[in-house]
Amino acid sequence: MRHDPARTDARRRRSGAGGGLLGRAAGGTAAMALVTALLMAAGLALPTTAHADPESPPPANEAPTADISGLSDRLDALTDLAAGTDPGSDSVAAELGVAADGQGSLQVEQGGVAVSILYSERPDDADFQALAELATVVATSSELARASAYVVPSNLDAVAALPRVASVTEALKAGTAADAGAPASSALASELATAVTPALTPALTTAANPAGASAGLTSAAATPSVAAPTCRTVEAVGQAPLRADLAAATYGVDGTGVTVGIISDSYATSPTAHSTPAQDVAAGLLPGPGNPCGYEQPVTVVSDNLPETTVDEGRGMAQVVHSIAPGATIAFATVGIDELTMHDAILALKAAGATVIVDDIYLFTEPFFQQGPVGVAIDTVQKQGVTYLSSAGNYNNIGDEGYPSAGYALNGWQTDAYRPTTCPAGVLTAMGAGTFDCMDFDQTGTPDATATLTLGATSAPVTYALQWAEPSGFAKGTFVLAVTDDHGVTTVLDRGNGNLPVTAAGFRPVTDGDYDFSIVRDLSAGASAEVTPALKWVWAFHSDIVAAEYFGAVGHDRVGLSISGHTGLRSVVSVAALPSDDPTTAELFSSAGPVTQYFDYDPSVSPVPQPFAEPLSVAKPDLAGVDRILTNFFSSSRPVDDRPGVYSFWGTSAAAPSVAAVVALGRQYSPTSTPAELRSALGSTTAPAFSPTPTIPDADVVGTGRVDAAAFLAALPAPTHPNSSTDVATTGADARLAATGSEPVAQPFALALAAVLVGLVGVALRRRARKPGTTPPR
16 A cells, blocks of 8 residues: 555645535435424524525635645555455555544545545536435535545546646544543652542532532532532532632523534444433433433433543533523534534534534544634624633643753744755655655754653554645645654654645554654645744643653744644633642643634635735633533543443533533523623633643643633623522423523424435435435445
8 A cells, every 4th residue: 555656646636526506515405404493482482504505606715725736645545455455454554654543534424534625616406416326415505615525445546537626635633621541650640540539528508518510619508499418429520719609609500591502523323432421310410301309401412423432521521511501502513534424513503592502522634724614613602692712732741850950831832934945855755755854843053853752661652733724725835743662763654635735644662762753744746835924733632741852932933832733723711730639820731822813714705715914813712611520431441440331531622512501601691792702701701720840831721720600690781570499309491491581392393304304305315315226325
């Protein structure tokens, strides 16, 4: 399975065919109109999606949407697979340099590999139908000039040869921001594994616990609007540190009438989860019929169909939301396979009634220096009244004691501009034929083409991402990462993705020791490749860097910027993590900012990302929530000592929904407040929180500080008709809904019916896409 440069070059010279007319997304128009009518009848509105209106004229700007580059190098290699070879096998993963399973791995369903397709011009129905003859199509967008599909390796060349197809790249499985456990070789990180688990006292204040669950935090007496802790099998430990119990007592809120949408890997498909959703409801940990606390509003599952192994992290997030805003309705949608499917999940949650949406997703091809399809969807729903939150990530890595880099954040190296120097001989040999130079990491006058990281050995590949500041779809430069071990063996990682300024792959450090990394610029294409953009390299997703040769901020370079993707956008509330039992100092792993954006991408204005007049520095994260939330199944890697069936949910994946739940309380209390007003009040009323190390400024790791629900609600405009304090534990969900002016029957029924119809539309589209007499490859 060898890469053929000549064949790839021929593909990259191929030009797209056909006109640039703006077409509608394939099929489903009438059915979606019916869904819209039903939602409107229920008092809801289907959002205006980023998909083009079939009756609208083409936009004035008919510029190309992307340059032609063909198959990515990995997919090119897959075309050489012998018949019958499983593209999802460990041997294929090793050959391609990706993880064998989990985040960063190929996604395979019935022999088809998940791919993201970018078109050179806005495609129409005929383009999507042609794709459906060769692939199982998952999502399409004319406005974004994209499609997502599963393609069997033998059809990859044919897909790349379709008219208007600019590039076809593998869609690596998304990562999530649940803490995966402390790396064994890091002395500082090992403190995480032995840290005290959350206090096992009830989070809600009772007569026996007048001081509340968290020392030093003012907590209020339990009120009828908050269910007693005895109706839950596991304590709601996230309430007190965020003062959500005080907010509930003071303002009579529990989230009733607000729908919180969640995007993660899965909700109820994990083969290894320790509980089922029905058991969670019976335990008082999720809402639904039979909930012993009286919260019987059902969870709406919009989609939950990832083909790969999942862990139901989305259900863990739902338990976090329910523990703080038990009256809120919860809706879930899976991230899907790539940026376009996540874009669609966001719009689907808005259509299901969500006014607060939270995710914990990292997509490996999502651009660092501009927004992509996910950001477009976030902008769309935000304009329609949605507050959007995302986990900051768990990718911070503090250097170990005993090295010059001790105490510094070592993950996330960034420079303002590429500085060329001569590559080491071993790197040039490994690169093969062509013209190359390397990044000069040293700014003192003595060129250094390597940055040395001291790494601990791992049992599986470490997934990384390297990106550079060129407009996505129009990248002229090619940069790759090469690593040389202490035996002098050099490995060249992913060779790039054509017109996308991103490379992501996996590398396994086999032994503890020093590894020399080089960022290589490929100049083989000539003068057009001689670009010197800003670069950002996030080395480790859930792994360990013991020490680094370069650290801190020096000249044009800065190390420790591990926030990236959509959680770094201005439109998103990026949430850091504080331990629920000591919510004053950030978790060591909580990712750090700030983030720099170089391009503005709005496909309704231009398909080409436009450069900002000056690079835009975005302060991230925005604020902090709490993790180490107790659940009855997640995360299985962190069982609570002496508490059979109780687990501790660590990571910004837990912190983000804790804040989303607080926003739901604010929305219930002040339903006329805009997303901007909610966000301003949320960020301006936080309590002090601090960095885990003096080398990282507090604001770069905790934003403005710890969310304070009581202060947040106090800062919001008072409602015209304040919510009454209703005893939900005794009166039930219908009474609670009626007390807030919501309809207890019509809205859930309409949402459920709409969800069913959306599913039927999907089935119809898949059937329509099939060639008569054949079954599409999967």
